[in-house]
Amino acid sequence: MKRVAILISGSGSNMIKLCESMVGKHPARPVIVISSFSGSEGLTYATNIGLKAVVVEFGLFPKDNFGFEAAITEELTLASPDIICLAGFMHILSRSFLKKFANKIINIHPSLLPKYKGLNTHKRAISAGDFEAGCTVHKVTEELDGGPILGQGKVLIDKNETPESLAAKVLKLEHTLYPLVLKKFAAAAIDQTEIILSNS
């Protein structure tokens, strides 16, 4: 059984969907949730299901990314994960951190990569006049949002779409895509783009 650590910074809705999916014959189980923000709503969920939930508060490490990552590394070393899922974890990880956990880290990003790496993805897709948007699960490498793609989900952008309405549509798709990709990744059955979801 593969051990999965999940790193979050926000509401943690993807983390919850990942945890809910890891039951029965699923080849993985969650072992720890680490949040960089003590106010993350997902922490309550993790505690309630008896999952170790740890806060490594980013704000307590001003200008000390090394210390922030060292605290996360300490928790990860104890938890000994086979897979680390970034699920709305809003920090760029250093080269040495990535090296330590090479080939174990995957991320979900709210755009159809390679389009719109970084922030404000929905606003950028609408401003560009795109007719579709979506989400991507990819392996994490040193290139920001640039690692090998494992799966994507697509939605149509409506005529009167706003960044908020698009974010809600894409997040719903993320909740389906991320568990699907994690299951395949945990079964070592996926190494490149394989899963394409479309709600159109």
Ligand code: GAR
């Ligand atoms: C998700 O939309 C995820 O794709 C995005 O943050 C949101 C987290 O939601 N991640 C990034 O933008 C990473 N660059 P959640 O906390 O409810 O899962």
